[in-house]
Amino acid sequence: MTAYIIRRLLFLIFVLFGVSVLIFGLLMTFSPERRAAVYVTTPQQAKDIPKLVKQYGLNDPVPIQYARWVKEVASGNLGWSLVAARPVAKAFWSYFPTTLELNLLASPLVIIVGIWLGTLAGVHRDTWIDHGTRIGAIVGWSLPTFLFALVLLMIFYGYYGLFPPGIISSDTSLWVINNPDKFTRYTGMYTIDGILNGHLWVTWDALNHLVLPVLTQVIVVVALLMRVMRSGMLEELSRDYVITAKAKGADAHTINIKHARKNALIPVITVAGQLVALSMEGSIAVEVVFSRQGMGWWLAHSATQLDMPVLMSVCMFIGVVFVLSNLIIDIMYAYIDPRIQLQ
Amino acid sequence: MAKLLETKNLVTNFYTYEGSVKALDNVSISIDHGETFGLVGESGCGKSVTVRSVMRIIQSPGVIEGGEVLYCDDAEHPEQCEDLLIKSEEAMRELRGDRISMIFQEPNAALNPVLTIGEQVAESYMFHRQRSMSRQILADVESGKISFGIFSPLLKWAYRRASENPRAPALRLMSKLPLLKLWGRPMRREAVNRSVGIIERLGISNAAELVTRYPHNLSGGMKQRIVIAIALACNPTLLIADEATSNLDVTIQAQILELLQDLKERRAISSVLLITHDLGVVAETCDRVGVMYAGILCEVADVKTLFNNPVHPYTRALLNSVPRFCVEGELATIEGSVPNLVHPPAGCRFHPRCKAASDICKQEKPKLVDLGNGHSVACHHIDEKIGE
Ligand SMILES: Nc1ncnc2c1ncn2[C@@H]1O[C@H](COP(=O)(O)OP(=O)(O)OP(=O)(O)O)[C@@H](O)[C@H]1O
Ligand SMILES: [Mg+2]
Numbered sequence: 001m002t003a004y005i006i007r008r009l010l011f012l013i014f015v016l017f018g019v020s021v022l023i024f025g026l027l028m029t030f031s032p033e034r035r036a037a038v039y040v041t042t043p044q045q046a047k048d049i050p051k052l053v054k055q056y057g058l059n060d061p062v063p064i065q066y067a068r069w070v071k072e073v074a075s076g077n078l079g080w081s082l083v084a085a086r087p088v089a090k091a092f093w094s095y096f097p098t099t100l101e102l103n104l105l106a107s108p109l110v111i112i113v114g115i116w117l118g119t120l121a122g123v124h125r126d127t128w129i130d131h132g133t134r135i136g137a138i139v140g141w142s143l144p145t146f147l148f149a150l151v152l153l154m155i156f157y158g159y160y161g162l163f164p165p166g167i168i169s170s171d172t173s174l175w176v177i178n179n180p181d182k183f184t185r186y187t188g189m190y191t192i193d194g195i196l197n198g199h200l201w202v203t204w205d206a207l208n209h210l211v212l213p214v215l216t217q218v219i220v221v222v223a224l225l226m227r228v229m230r231s232g233m234l235e236e237l238s239r240d241y242v243i244t245a246k247a248k249g250a251d252a253h254t255i256n257i258k259h260a261r262k263n264a265l266i267p268v269i270t271v272a273g274q275l276v277a278l279s280m281e282g283s284i285a286v287e288v289v290f291s292r293q294g295m296g297w298w299l300a301h302s303a304t305q306l307d308m309p310v311l312m313s314v315c316m317f318i319g320v321v322f323v324l325s326n327l328i329i330d331i332m333y334a335y336i337d338p339r340i341q342l343q
Numbered sequence: 344m345a346k347l348l349e350t351k352n353l354v355t356n357f358y359t360y361e362g363s364v365k366a367l368d369n370v371s372i373s374i375d376h377g378e379t380f381g382l383v384g385e386s387g388c389g390k391s392v393t394v395r396s397v398m399r400i401i402q403s404p405g406v407i408e409g410g411e412v413l414y415c416d417d418a419e420h421p422e423q424c425e426d427l428l429i430k431s432e433e434a435m436r437e438l439r440g441d442r443i444s445m446i447f448q449e450p451n452a453a454l455n456p457v458l459t460i461g462e463q464v465a466e467s468y469m470f471h472r473q474r475s476m477s478r479q480i481l482a483d484v485e486s487g488k489i490s491f492g493i494f495s496p497l498l499k500w501a502y503r504r505a506s507e508n509p510r511a512p513a514l515r516l517m518s519k520l521p522l523l524k525l526w527g528r529p530m531r532r533e534a535v536n537r538s539v540g541i542i543e544r545l546g547i548s549n550a551a552e553l554v555t556r557y558p559h560n561l562s563g564g565m566k567q568r569i570v571i572a573i574a575l576a577c578n579p580t581l582l583i584a585d586e587a588t589s590n591l592d593v594t595i596q597a598q599i600l601e602l603l604q605d606l607k608e609r610r611a612i613s614s615v616l617l618i619t620h621d622l623g624v625v626a627e628t629c630d631r632v633g634v635m636y637a638g639i640l641c642e643v644a645d646v647k648t649l650f651n652n653p654v655h656p657y658t659r660a661l662l663n664s665v666p667r668f669c670v671e672g673e674l675a676t677i678e679g680s681v682p683n684l685v686h687p688p689a690g691c692r693f694h695p696r697c698k699a700a701s702d703i704c705k706q707e708k709p710k711l712v713d714l715g716n717g718h719s720v721a722c723h724h725i726d727e728k729i730g731e
Contacts, residue, residue, distance in 0.1 A: 238402065240452035246400045247447075248573060249440035249470040262457050338457060338557040 001334075005327065012323045019319040023312050024066050032058035034306060046080065079309025083301045088313045091298070097188030098167060098294035099283055104189075105210060106217040107279065114222045115261075115268070118229020122264070123256050125234060133230075137223040145285035149216045153289065156212060163211045165290040172205045213286045221278045228271050232264030239263075262336070269333050276325045280318060344375035345418040347614050348397065348443075348581060353410035355389075355396045362685040366392045368638045368692070369410070371711060374581070374631075376418040379607065379615045381629035381646070383622065383661070387681055389638045390618045391448070394583045398443060399427065399435055416442060416580060441471040444574040446587040450566035454558040460569055461554030464538035465531065467576035473509035476533045477502045489529070501526045541572045545602065564595040571599070575611065582606075583616045588624075600628060622662070626650060631717065634658045637682050637692045640711065644718040654720045656697045691723065699724050 027035060036052040045052065052058075058065065072079075076089065084091035121130045140148075156162045167173075168190050176183045183197050191210070194203030236242070237260050245259050284296035291297070295314065302310035334340045351371050357364040366389050374380045382390050395401050397412050412427040427435065447453040455463060468476065481502045483489045491498045504511050517523045535554055542550035545568050558566055567587065574582060584603065588596040606612050617629060625632055626646060633643045634657065642655040653659045660677045679696035682688050688695050694704040701723070709721045 240447060240449060241455040243395075243400055243402065244447060244453045244570070244573065245455070245466070247398060247439055247445045248467050249436045249438075250466065251436060254466075259455055259458070263455070266457075336457070338459075339559045 001331075005331075008323070008327045008330070012320065015319050015323050016316055019316055020070070020312070021066070023315050024062075024069065027308050027312065028062055028065075030306065030308065035308065042080075043085075078313045081298075081302070081310045082307045083298060083305055083310060088309050091310075092313065092317075094188065095293060095295050095298045098292055099287070099296060101189040101191060101206075102210065102213055102217060102283060102286065102292070102294065103279055105191075106214045106221070109214065109218045110221045110225060110275070110279075113218065114225030115229055115265070117222070118226040118268075119233055119256065119261055119264070121226070121230040122233025122237065122260075130230075133226060137226050140219045141223040141227075145216065145220045145282050146289050148220060149212070149286055149289035152212050152216055163208060165212075165292075166209055167292050168202070168206050168209055172202055176202070209290075209292075213290045213292060216286050216289075217279065217282050220282045221275060224271060224278060225268065225275060228268050229264060232267045233260055236260040236263045266333070266337050269329055269336065272329045272332075273322070273326050276322065280321070344377065345421045346413075346415055346424075347374050347376045347378070347418075348415070348616075349373040349411075349413040349424075350393070350397060351411040351413065353393065353396055353412065354408040355392055355401060356406055356408055358404040358406065359685075364684045365687055366405070366638050366684055367396065368687070368708075370635070370638070370640050371410075372633050372640060372643065374614050374616060376580075376613055377607075378630045379617060379628055381625040381632040382616065382618045382635060383620070383625055383632060384635035385661075385681055386620070387637075388635045390635055391585055392638075393635070394445065394585055394616060394618065397427065398439055398445060398583070399432075400439070400445075414438075414443070437471070440467050440574075440579070441577045442579055443581045443583065444577070444579040445583040445585060446567075446571050446574045448586040449590060450563055450570050451558075451590075453570050454566055456558055458557075459554065460542075460556055460558065460561070461535045461538055464542065464554070464569065464572050464576060465534035467573055468534040468537050469531065471577045472534070472537070473530065474506055476530050476537075477505035477509065480529050480533060481506055491529075498526055498529070502530075505530070538572070538576070541576050542569070545572055545575075564591055564598075567591060567595070567599065571602070575606065578611055580613045581616065582612045582614070583618070585618045586620070587617075589620065600624060604628060634661065637687060638684055639692050640721065641693065642718075642720045642722075643711075645716070648716065648718050654714070654718075654725060655722050656699050656724075657693050660696075691721075699727070 032053045033049050035058050036049045036056065056068070078088035078092075080086075081088045081091045084094075086094075117133050121133045124130055153165060157164055168176075172190075176185075183193070183199060183202070185193055186196050187193055190206035191203045194200055194206060233256075237256075239260075242255055242259060245255050250259070280296070283294065284300055286292070287294045287296035288300050295317075298310065299314050301307070302314070349372070352369040353367050353371070354365075354369060355367040357366055370389070370393055372380070372382070372393070382393065384390055392401065392405070395405075396407050399407070401407060407428060410428070413424040414427050415421055415424040417423055427438070430438075454460075480489070481499065484491070484495060484499055484502070501514060501517065504514055514526075517526055539550045539554055542553060547553060547565070547568060553561075553565075558569075561569070567590075571587070582603070587603075588599050591599065603612075603615060603617075607615060617625070619625060629646050631643065631645045632649045634641045634649070634655065636657045642649065642653065642658045644652075649658065650662065653662055657677075664677060677696055682692060682695065688705075690706045691697070691700070691704045691709050694700040697704065703723050707723070709723045711719045711721045712725060713719050714725070
């Protein structure tokens with residue numbers, strides 16, 4: 001097991017290499033002047049771009065430039081973000097908590113609701129429960145995320161003035177800035193910081209802003225999980241071991257939950273990787289529509305303004321998240337399916 | 344002999360996209376206490392559907408459309424029979440695995456791949472033996488054999504309740520609460536202990552270690568023994584073996600048949616309903632035999648009569664298609680193929696393949712006629728056939 005994990009972590013290095021070469025190749029198609037920004041760390045430097053082109057040899061052959069970039073990254077310099085007007089590394093820590101907060105709330109909901117509804121639909125096949133959840137899934141699956149987010153925003157905020165967009169209301173935000181002695185930003189997530197500082201009204205305010213983004217994220221991602229869970233349940237319920245259990249005298253609940261669902265969860269774990277990808281994709285649209293300054297928002301704005309240092313760093317970060325989440329998925333796989341042994 | 348199980352005019356259909364599959368058409372068989380009854384017939388003739396209908400474990404899209412399944416548990420009081428088809432689902436659950444249990448055809452598929460052997464065998468006890476297990480745990484606690492420390496009073500209370508009524512609302516609530524739900528643990532341990540016992544009795548030496556393993560670690564023969572252990576756990580009155588040995592090699596097959604015979608002699612089980620393709624097995628182990636063809640019962644008789652004086656043309660053809668050492672001559676095959684049960688032949692379902700078929704066979708379903716001595720045949724031409 002440990003050997004397996006170490007091997008997978010070594011694999012991470014190759015993934016990062018691949019991702020960086022790919023993105024770097026992309027970067028090379030832009031002019032040297034634009035690329036000079038990768039090496040800028042202070043606002044003053046940003047004015048002397050031509051000097052920087054020469055200084056950093058941005059007209060040199062690509063492999064030499066790549067080696068130089070790796071050296072910079074290795075020494076901790078990720079470059080300057082034009083969008084954030086800050087070094088990338090610093091900006092990362094201000095955007096990341098917002099996205100983490102959204103996904104920390106949405107993911108458990110996706111998992112619980114998806115497994116529960118999928119099981120329900122599978123058990124009550126061809127009843128109104130099944131048809132209802134399936135229609136819901138198709139709608140959630142086929143509507144673009146941003147459209148869904150806009151519709152929700154229009155209905156709740158537009159008509160009823162509930163659940164405003166943004167991360168937190170401006171009054172609260174001002175109060176937090178003006179009272180650094182009363183409110184320490186331990187995690188950067190208002191919901192958790194509010195609890196840690198004992199100001200629950202801040203948490204409440206932040207949660208109010210999170211309702212619609214989380215709802216959108218859950219509805220968009222849950223459809224996939226539900227579909228896989230439902231078909232898994234149908235398949236498992238038709239297997240012979242279900243009849244064995246019935247012949248033993250098992251009740252419906254034992255058959256559905258103890259016997260069939262445990263087996264049906266195995267294919268669900270195989271799509272967990274896709275779920276992570278979907279959540280990331282979902283976060284981009286959700287953060288843009290609800291104007292939440294998180295990773296997705298940052299990435300979207302950086303892409304439109306060709307903020308290359310940000311694109312490079314964020315893509316590398318996504319690579320890390322993917323490899324790590326797949327590692328966790330594999331470990332869970334071995335845990336739930338006794339036939340699998342990690343080696 | 345007193346009757347144990349009797350099906351009367353059992354009709355089961357499967358509603359598929361191609362149409363309704365008329366899998367059983369008025370099947371009537373009867374099994375006595377202490378008897379081994381063999382059910383034979385070609386693949387797809389409805390043997391499995393018959394026994395699954397008896398236990399009411401037909402999967403959708405199958406529906407039992409009519410008939411009766413009379414079950415008489417008490418040999419002394421044959422008048423106290425109950426119709427299983429009108430029993431509540433809850434009452435049926437109590438019966439399944441306890442009074443009637445089944446061994447399945449395919450040991451690789453019959454066990455749940457993600458549960459340990461111990462868990463799967465223990466379920467039989469957890470479904471049917473909670474009372475007796477609770478009583479035993481209670482006795483052990485009171486005699487000081489086991490102790491739960493400061494939790495003893497609570498657990499004693501719980502097990503006293505459980506030995507009266509395992510489904511008491513208070514206990515059900517406790518099982519849902521965190522920490523308190525641990526009260527059931529000693530019982531689950533006891534169920535696994537009993538599982539080890541039953542597996543050992545089937546001639547497996549390392550049972551204690553075996554119960555911690557998963558099905559994929561076991562050989563086919565071993566898995567089949569586990570499936571048998573599950574079925575035998577509660578000493579059923581009727582054991583249904585649905586081709587229990589078809590997928591095993593000959594030596595293991597012989598061992599398992601011997602085991603069943605042995606269990607019957609020791610009165611662990613009363614009656615056996617044996618489904619098989621192998622007429623040799625039938626000749627060796629069964630008292631009476633029923634022959635099925637395409638969802639109908641053709642002929643029922645005791646083993647000797649059936650092998651020596653078969654009356655139904657299908658039974659005769661079936662017996663002729665089996666190689667025999669002492670009889671020379673060509674092996675007969677039955678011409679034609681098994682009919683499609685969505686549109687079964689009108690009249691006698693065997694008539695398209697029957698050499699003796701006449702006009703009446705094409706129009707009228709033959710009734711099962713009793714020829715005496717428990718020999719019944721469903722054929723329009725009985726009189727001509729008996730003399731042959
Ligand atoms: N799930 C199902 N859906 C549709 N038809 C079915 C289903 N199960 C059984 N049948 C029909 O019922 C008939 C009898 O099947 P059954 O399994 O009882 O045969 P069998 O005699 O046990 O055969 P085998 O020796 O192969 O086990 C088959 O012809 C089949 O068409
Ligand atoms: Mg069968």
